[in-house]
Amino acid sequence: MRKRDLIITSLTVLLIWQISALLVQRDILPTPLAVAQAFVENLGEITRHFIASGLRVIVSIIIAVALAVPAGLGMGQIPRLNRIFSPLVYLVYPIPKIVFFPIIMLFFGATEFSKILIIVLILFFQILVPVRDDSLSLRPELLNSVKSLGAGRRALFRFVYVPSAFPIVLTSVRLSVGTAVAVLYFTEVTATYLGLGYYIFLMSGTMFDYAATYAGAVAMGLLGLCLYFLIDWLERRLCPWKFAT
Amino acid sequence: MIEFQNVTFAYTNARPVFDRFNWSVERGAAWAVIGGSGNGKTTLLMMLAGLRLPTSGQIVVDEQVIDRPRPRTGLVLQEYGLLPWATIQQNVALGLRVRNFYGPDGRHAPIEHVAGPIEPQVERWLKRLGIDAMRARYPAQISGGQRQRAAIARTLVLEPDLLLMDEPFAALDAPTREDLQNLTVELQREQNLTLVFVTHNLEDAVFLGQKILVLGQPPHVRPVVIENPQAGSLAYRSESAFFEMCARVRESLTHYSLSRSTPVGPVTPHA
Numbered sequence A: 001m002r003k004r005d006l007i008i009t010s011l012t013v014l015l016i017w018q019i020s021a022l023l024v025q026r027d028i029l030p031t032p033l034a035v036a037q038a039f040v041e042n043l044g045e046i047t048r049h050f051i052a053s054g055l056r057v058i059v060s061i062i063i064a065v066a067l068a069v070p071a072g073l074g075m076g077q078i079p080r081l082n083r084i085f086s087p088l089v090y091l092v093y094p095i096p097k098i099v100f101f102p103i104i105m106l107f108f109g110a111t112e113f114s115k116i117l118i119i120v121l122i123l124f125f126q127i128l129v130p131v132r133d134d135s136l137s138l139r140p141e142l143l144n145s146v147k148s149l150g151a152g153r154r155a156l157f158r159f160v161y162v163p164s165a166f167p168i169v170l171t172s173v174r175l176s177v178g179t180a181v182a183v184l185y186f187t188e189v190t191a192t193y194l195g196l197g198y199y200i201f202l203m204s205g206t207m208f209d210y211a212a213t214y215a216g217a218v219a220m221g222l223l224g225l226c227l228y229f230l231i232d233w234l235e236r237r238l239c240p241w242k243f244a245t
Numbered sequence B: 001m002i003e004f005q006n007v008t009f010a011y012t013n014a015r016p017v018f019d020r021f022n023w024s025v026e027r028g029a030a031w032a033v034i035g036g037s038g039n040g041k042t043t044l045l046m047m048l049a050g051l052r053l054p055t056s057g058q059i060v061v062d063e064q065v066i067d068r069p070r071p072r073t074g075l076v077l078q079e080y081g082l083l084p085w086a087t088i089q090q091n092v093a094l095g096l097r098v099r100n101f102y103g104p105d106g107r108h109a110p111i112e113h114v115a116g117p118i119e120p121q122v123e124r125w126l127k128r129l130g131i132d133a134m135r136a137r138y139p140a141q142i143s144g145g146q147r148q149r150a151a152i153a154r155t156l157v158l159e160p161d162l163l164l165m166d167e168p169f170a171a172l173d174a175p176t177r178e179d180l181q182n183l184t185v186e187l188q189r190e191q192n193l194t195l196v197f198v199t200h201n202l203e204d205a206v207f208l209g210q211k212i213l214v215l216g217q218p219p220h221v222r223p224v225v226i227e228n229p230q231a232g233s234l235a236y237r238s239e240s241a242f243f244e245m246c247a248r249v250r251e252s253l254t255h256y257s258l259s260r261s262t263p264v265g266p267v268t269p270h271a
Helices: A003-024 A032-041 A043-077 A079-092 A097-108 A112-136 A140-148 A153-189 A196-206 A210-238 B041-049 B088-102 B119-128 B144-156 B174-190 B202-208 B234-238 B240-258
Strands: B002-009 B018-025 B030-035 B056-061 B073-076 B162-166 B194-199 B211-215 B224-227
Touching: A003 A032, A032 A043, A032 A210, A043 A079, A043 A112, A043 A153, A043 A196, A043 A210, A079 A112, A097 A112, A097 A153, A112 A153, A140 A153, A140 B041, A140 B073, A153 A196, A153 A210, A153 B088, A196 A210, B002 B041, B030 B041, B030 B202, B030 B240, B041 B056, B041 B073, B041 B162, B041 B194, B073 B144, B088 B119, B088 B144, B119 B144, B144 B174, B174 B194, B174 B202, B174 B234, B194 B202, B202 B234, B202 B240, B211 B240, B224 B240, B234 B240
Parallel strands: B030 B194, B030 B211, B073 B162, B162 B194
Antiparallel strands: B002 B018, B002 B056, B211 B224
């Protein structure tokens, strides 16, 4: 994807928004210019919420990766583990874990822990399953030739399984970013005074400040976008071979 | 060097591929193993490499019963043996890094292994195989022939005394294949290697194998061996004796693939 194409697309979206706002002529659809103005006016406030939300989602992603990657590699490589846990994963995977949020709140209260826990719970399975399947699909030729160099299970993890998992981990995290931010919004709407979700909800439902509501939504979009860029950057660092021509 | 002692191998719920099979390979010999697909070539090699265990009987390499990969046995496979995420330099260094990872424990690395700097040895083998200009590239960026050179370098940097090769040139075009055949002959002599080269290709087998083990229709009870003393000379490929030998191996292969009777004609069973 080229930078120029991204810029053209962004400008087109803004133009359509501007035209729609002018046509609709209602205060619940402010123009991009008004939203930009609100964004700048409330920059301090928005930044405060942005950082809180960003930390929550990044910490959640890190914990989910730290738990799901070893679990996925273990299940992929140790058949006994896979036999024991696969039925459980199969049953739990399709359940929309978000419905457990009220229950988690009953147990752990309206805390940071509850918010992070629900995001981790959702991301865990979205990372676990592809990592497991990917490590099951490693070619036996590759494993045999590395074993013939003297590698036992520990060296196989160090030199084969872990580096082979980088691309699939990054891909599954990239696919999970949208979900993570959506769940984040849901957790921040209730029982907190910090976070973009709270800010958006407050500005729309209580303050009726629609330009600021949109500014909050834009900030949330930027958060998702930043995470995307971060993952792209990590991929270039960790998987240089995918970009070699 | 290698002793197959009453080796039986059968996949679950199938008739045996090897049935009390005895076979021996002397140190420094160059053997080719030829046979059609499904005839047990790769099974034989995997057992020899310690990656698959016989159902009964045992394989002894250098007075040691094989029950896991042996540090001084090198293995080169047809494809996919190189780590796609590592550069050629890193791939060639892999075996040495694995050895340094474990230290000289006699299981993963030879007892006499001294953990030390890897670069000089890796550099020497990259140069010896003519791939030093490719050191920073990834396997997907170089040709099939260069990939096989890297796979060979990665194995030889560990100074093996036994080299096992499983169809290593099957995916290569004819000139590259001949080039690598020559290289294999040179390296086998130069490093004083015992070579077991598994192939379905007649020219590979006749050019490289001073003795050729013919695997026809399984189960294999007695080894069928063709003596091919002229193998290993670079000129052999264009001599008429070479083509006669190819015809003889083909005939034997056909014979044993169609029937399981005792050997007849020019074929001498090997004790």
